[in-house]
Amino acid sequence: MCGVFGIANHPEAANLTYLGLHALQHRGQESAGVVSSEGGTLHAVRKMGLVADVFSADLLRSLHGAVAVGHVRYSTAGGSLPKNIQPLTAEYRHGAVALAHNGNLVNAEALRDSLERDGAIFASNSDTEVILQLMARCPQPTLTGRFAWALSHVKGAYSLVMTSEDRLVAARDPFGFRPLILGRLRSSPRSYVVASETCAFDLIEAEAIRDVEPGEILTIEGETLRSERIPSEPKRFCVFEHVYFARPDSRINGQGVYELRLRMGSVLAREAPVDNADMVIPVPDSGVVAALGYARAADIPFEMGLIRNHYVGRTFIEPKDSIRHFGVKLKLNPVPGLLDGKKVVVVDDSIVRGTTSRKIVKMIREAGAAEVHVRISSPPVIRPCFYGIDTPTRGELIANSHSPAEIARYITADSVAYLSPEGLAEAVHGGAGGFCTACFTGDYPVPFEPPAQRRQLRLVEL
Ligand code: AMP
DSSP, rough: EEEEEEOOOOTTTTHHHHHHHTTTGGGOOOEEEEEEEEETTEEEEEEEEEEHOOHHHHHHTTTOEEEEEEEEEOOSSSSSSSOOSSSEEEEEEEEEEEEEEEEEEHHHHHHHHHHHHTTOOOOOTTTTHHHHHHHHHHOOOSSSHHHHHHTOOOOOEEEEEEEEEEEEEEEEOTTTOOOOOEEEESSSSSSSEEEESHHHHHTTTEEEEOOOOOTTTEEETTEEEEEEEOOOSOOOHHHHIIIISSSSTTEETTHHHHHHHHHHHHHHHHHHHOOSEEEEOOOOTTTHHHHOOOOOHHHHHHHEEEOOTTOOOOOOOOOOOTTTTTHHHHHEETTTTTTTTOOOEEEOOOSSSSSHHHHHHHHHHHHSSSSSEEEEEEEEOSSSSSOOOOOOOOOGOOHHHHHHHHHHHHHTTTTTEEHHHHHHHTTTTTTTTTTOOHHHOOOSOOOOOOOOSSSOOOOOOO
């Protein structure tokens, strides 16, 4: 998963993009990049790491220009390698271009095969690069024309921001899988901004104007904004953004994520009650809001039974056998005494492989809990996502092959219950249009096109 940000017509474009990326950090922690445009010349800073580690004041000062685009990355297509850090940049006969992508193209491999047969040389192994390659081959005279032509060839999920020719261009795929919102700075209303989530606008004091519509291409040049359309499809916004991915303080498709998660929790409490429970505790941070909704609806005390260490990045220390559950202990720790002898309801947003939940349940039991009942604020994840969320293959998804009772045995919980698909639909009450629920139902709006042969990674730069 990834986050994108773009701004036009502002003397501090790069600084504001840097701040916007901070607010989008939860969408990707592997790498970050900002590319600014000054008279069509691009300036780029891209590195592996968190936003705070990638940029220095000196580097930001060197990102000149009134237009900038930025990206935080969590790889779903292409490895976690420096050559895949976004925004991707290229030079072609119309100048330099920088492109940042949230989503996943389902036909990128097939397109790449045919482009390579035609002589194309690829600099990355990111699916996003096919869009640049297609633009370079397009005979259209305008930037937006070339972009629209390239997008007419790709299938799948994309929320894109691009800069070239001193313009900011933003586009969303015809189904609108991933979020993308248009706003403007309060202090400088002639400066348009686009971002994956509104929490990025709050930080830079921008107001949201509206969603970039599915199938819409926005071109912003100076203070003028032009909207064009590629044919759209029935809207299929990713419901997992509401369940897990988006920040609860964001508004997406006109709906507050916090409010929806509270409702998921309260519907879950109705569907899967636990009699005589002493407390509801969330798995922080992903389960907090749904747990609050559950506790309120069930009238059970809400406690922060697990405390999260927010400063844990990736650890390179291998756990010794003597330190059990090391990985999860780094991140979570139970409050001493609180859980002793208690019947506890633990709420999280999802179970993927089941490995984290197993460690968490063990930790809660070791802290003295008498009973542990796990409640999940979404339906079982039974299929992988092809549209930009990093879910493992079908075989690794525990709910694909195990019932809630079997999962309870595996994670050593007294019971496990999920929100039903109908309950989730009720909680998001139809939303502003339809949802993609492929990970819960297997109903894929766009089929994934597997490559004829799995491509080998041939150039590994560390
Ligand atoms: P697991 O041990 O695989 O069952 O992990 C479940 C945990 O991973 C839950 O706490 C979720 O909040 C979290 N989670 C769900 N989807 C993702 C994802 N795509 N990337 C990272 N974490 C996730």
